[in-house]
Amino acid sequence: MKYIDEFRDRNLALQIASQIKSEADPAKHYQFMEFCGGHTHAISRFGIVDLLPNHVEMIHGPGCPVCILPVGRVQTAISLSHIPGLILCTYGDMLRIPTTDGMSLLKAKAAGADVRMVYSSIDAVNIAQNNPDRQVVFFAIGFETTVPPTAVALQQARAANLKNFSVYCNHVLTPPAIAHILQSPEVRELGLVQLDGFIGPAHVSVVIGSQPYDYFAEEFQKPVVIAGFEPLDVMQAILMLIRQINTNRIEVENEFSRAVLQNGNLKAQQTVADVFELRRTFEWRGLGVIPYSALKIKAEYADFDAELRFPIEERSIADNKACECGAILRGVKRPQDCKIFGTVCTPDNPIGSCMVSSEGACAAHYRYGRFRDHQSSISARV
Amino acid sequence: MCLAIPACVEKLTTDNHAIVNLSGIRKTVSLALVENIQPGDYVIVHVGFALQRLDPAEAERTLAFFAEMSSLDNQI
Amino acid sequence: MSSIKVKSGYVRALDLKHGHVEMAHGSGGRATAQLIEQLFVAAFDNAILRLLNDQACFPSSGGRMVMSTDSHVITPLFFPGGNIGSLSVHGTINDIAMSGAQPRYLAASFILEEGFPLIDLKRIVDSMAEAARNAKVPIVTGDTKVVERGSGDGVFITTTGLGWVPDGIDISAHRASPGDKILVSGFLGDHGVAVMAQRENLSFDTTIESDSAPLHELVAHMITVVPDIHALRDPTRGGLATALNEIARQSSVGMLVQEEYLPIRESVNAACEFLGLDPLYIANEGKLIAICSPADAENLLTAMQAHPLGKHAAIIGEVIEDTHCFIQMQTRFGGRRIVDWLNGEQLPRIC
Ligand code: SF4
Numbered sequence: 001m002k003y004i005d006e007f008r009d010r011n012l013a014l015q016i017a018s019q020i021k022s023e024a025d026p027a028k029h030y031q032f033m034e035f036c037g038g039h040t041h042a043i044s045r046f047g048i049v050d051l052l053p054n055h056v057e058m059i060h061g062p063g064c065p066v067c068i069l070p071v072g073r074v075q076t077a078i079s080l081s082h083i084p085g086l087i088l089c090t091y092g093d094m095l096r097i098p099t100t101d102g103m104s105l106l107k108a109k110a111a112g113a114d115v116r117m118v119y120s121s122i123d124a125v126n127i128a129q130n131n132p133d134r135q136v137v138f139f140a141i142g143f144e145t146t147v148p149p150t151a152v153a154l155q156q157a158r159a160a161n162l163k164n165f166s167v168y169c170n171h172v173l174t175p176p177a178i179a180h181i182l183q184s185p186e187v188r189e190l191g192l193v194q195l196d197g198f199i200g201p202a203h204v205s206v207v208i209g210s211q212p213y214d215y216f217a218e219e220f221q222k223p224v225v226i227a228g229f230e231p232l233d234v235m236q237a238i239l240m241l242i243r244q245i246n247t248n249r250i251e252v253e254n255e256f257s258r259a260v261l262q263n264g265n266l267k268a269q270q271t272v273a274d275v276f277e278l279r280r281t282f283e284w285r286g287l288g289v290i291p292y293s294a295l296k297i298k299a300e301y302a303d304f305d306a307e308l309r310f311p312i313e314e315r316s317i318a319d320n321k322a323c324e325c326g327a328i329l330r331g332v333k334r335p336q337d338c339k340i341f342g343t344v345c346t347p348d349n350p351i352g353s354c355m356v357s358s359e360g361a362c363a364a365h366y367r368y369g370r371f372r373d374h375q376s377s378i379s380a381r382v
Numbered sequence: 383m384c385l386a387i388p389a390c391v392e393k394l395t396t397d398n399h400a401i402v403n404l405s406g407i408r409k410t411v412s413l414a415l416v417e418n419i420q421p422g423d424y425v426i427v428h429v430g431f432a433l434q435r436l437d438p439a440e441a442e443r444t445l446a447f448f449a450e451m452s453s454l455d456n457q458i
Numbered sequence: 459m460s461s462i463k464v465k466s467g468y469v470r471a472l473d474l475k476h477g478h479v480e481m482a483h484g485s486g487g488r489a490t491a492q493l494i495e496q497l498f499v500a501a502f503d504n505a506i507l508r509l510l511n512d513q514a515c516f517p518s519s520g521g522r523m524v525m526s527t528d529s530h531v532i533t534p535l536f537f538p539g540g541n542i543g544s545l546s547v548h549g550t551i552n553d554i555a556m557s558g559a560q561p562r563y564l565a566a567s568f569i570l571e572e573g574f575p576l577i578d579l580k581r582i583v584d585s586m587a588e589a590a591r592n593a594k595v596p597i598v599t600g601d602t603k604v605v606e607r608g609s610g611d612g613v614f615i616t617t618t619g620l621g622w623v624p625d626g627i628d629i630s631a632h633r634a635s636p637g638d639k640i641l642v643s644g645f646l647g648d649h650g651v652a653v654m655a656q657r658e659n660l661s662f663d664t665t666i667e668s669d670s671a672p673l674h675e676l677v678a679h680m681i682t683v684v685p686d687i688h689a690l691r692d693p694t695r696g697g698l699a700t701a702l703n704e705i706a707r708q709s710s711v712g713m714l715v716q717e718e719y720l721p722i723r724e725s726v727n728a729a730c731e732f733l734g735l736d737p738l739y740i741a742n743e744g745k746l747i748a749i750c751s752p753a754d755a756e757n758l759l760t761a762m763q764a765h766p767l768g769k770h771a772a773i774i775g776e777v778i779e780d781t782h783c784f785i786q787m788q789t790r791f792g793g794r795r796i797v798d799w800l801n802g803e804q805l806p807r808i809c
Binding site for chain 2: 016019119121122149232255258268271
């Protein structure tokens, strides 16, 4: 697979690993946050931790749109699916997310609701076109990457004058969440581990560009390296962060230059601006309410907004008190520090946001890394 | 994260769509979010949309940078 | 054709081209007899079945017998490389073969949905017959029921198999012990990807075909070379990852798998990249996992590779001591990770 396999080369990985080892100052403890679930996934799936020296630590951020979606919103989607005759379309990721009473869209489907998995937002529009006498709601989730496809779907629905299509919009934005992690009031309460730098999102940045991160470098004095989702990209980004710190630089660097431009994809941004505007506040599961951190459908497209078309009440459902996601997402605690990790809370029965998709910090540790808790030595260390 | 992968544009089809190929897997994707895509280009595909053209020169540069690192390391 | 009043009890000739399954075909009356004789018996034809008894009667050779049953439901019914018919024959033959036994007889039970086209049913039955003939395992008894339209999904097939274990063979998933080697017989994930490619909401094009195949001859060949194979399993639903976890739990051991030795086609990997799936969890229908002592491993590998269904066999890892029964994988990239049980059905992801 061109442009994939080259970025998974073991020999190059070992070389970068030994470079990291030789350049990382043994007297320092480096703590970097990868914001994106994509990076968390790469780190777990390829076992990157084993290639890093002990004093270079990765903290898994909240960058998974599935994990951070509040349970109340999933519950709303389930209620929508129960409206007689309605077809609820969504991405495969959302089907299994459990609500507090143990329901999920998959279970709603089993109970008779017409819930359909789509691969693309356009599939949902097609379903609406093929079922003119039924209401079709697209339960949309995702970061900046997934917003433009939803915007195109809405434009197409309007152009086709579809009366039976609407979108339940749950699109969220990356930069406000990063800022929130660095400066929210909870930081005072929970504390915040010294974060020495960020690995910036790959595909989000394809759309928004590298420029929005300048703010973090300037305002918070944190180095940022935007990196692709292949394991060599991640290793290289870690090395670049170490170099910035060792040379006292604080900049936004772009390791993913093969796909990220400074200004991103302007056509995609325009499409989004045509359809969406900022939401005043939005609740993130595990982080709380974050101002201007999500999108809503503009007035011009109000006819296609499921939140206006159907009576929907905002529900906020708190997570279990034992859940430490808030602290984990800020790097203060690790999944294995949570009292119910791996016992009550497992990927089959997620209690908190970090266990929901395999990209959450707890799920990644459970699915890929928990053997390390039981082993004192790992032979694969370099 | 957002699952997206680079695939090669094999041919342009009607309605601003294209067929992309990733190691023998072919899929139709929308080109509504990109401009001036030609067959042979690599695009980053996400939920059935091409999100960006991949810049082959930059990809080479990044890979060369990795390789440079390894030759550097060999000298140590 | 206009609707003609027919005498009760009169049965028109089975119209295999344009006809459909009707409730009468399951009523036990003449229509049932006709369907059985003109379709099933004609296709599966063998001396035992021809007697048209409600049971099959055959001599037994003594020794240990093995029995296994498997219900087959699949969407779509037809896929590149096979259909529900051939799959239902191979599936049960393989379940029998994983004990080291030679499968001898099959029984097949059909649940048909009212309205299902007879022409499709014939295609399915013909491919079952062909699969059974090629495998030299006759279908000697069976049953047919019809459910009302809407209560089924076209065709469900349950097959049951019977086989004999050769003397001296003791193959069981609780026999894996630390130090043992783990082998697989070929490329992983072909079946699952071939089937997924046919589902309309995922629509992608590929030339990958299902690997559906009967493994008993491969197994027979393997046990002549290495009689003391400890465990065999065919990694069907849930793929390699699930099968390894099952064996590890049954044997109370762990495993360490080397990613770089896993035989996976590039196109299967590519399909998984597109859909956000892990090939280790994708179903196979013509592959087996074998576990044997390290001393036997090379011989077993050579034996497998000498058989057409084991050409791409590989040693992929070893059994280790681990009270947690973790399956660990040394990644191609140089790190380690767990290969956990699958949680729920694998669904395509966008993030
Ligand atoms: S293990 Fe579960 S409950 Fe504990 S912090 Fe993680 S997600 Fe929350």
